[in-house]
Amino acid sequence: MKSFIVLAVLVAAALAAPLDSDKNAVVVRSDLDNIGVDGFQWAYETSNGIAAQEQAQLQGAGTEDEGIEVRGQYSYLGPDGVTYTVTYTAGRAGFQPSGAHIPQ
DSSP: OHHHHHHHHHHHHHHHSOOOTTTTOOEEEEEEEEEETTEEEEEEEETTSOEEEEEEEEESTTSTTOEEEEEEEEEEEOTTSOEEEEEEEEETTEEEEEOTTSOO
16 A cells, blocks of 8 residues: 555656746647748648747739738647737738737
């Protein structure tokens, strides 16, 4: 009976120990599509709650204003347990992020 109690305490302690999810994170999804001169698209997700995706398209092809317009989003689990999400665009107007936690 004593060994059962000791084993139960050890199992409980092991389960209660904090997991270092960032250190041991693995990629659970990775997509890389449509890579070309006119744009691209990619996305990934990790086991610790980080996710990102981005798409880009060539705008103004063959003109003086030719450039890539990017739209994307990333999210992560903060130390406070809240998932933070940032949506952004990037192009001629620069990098423009938005998110509920970003001051306006």
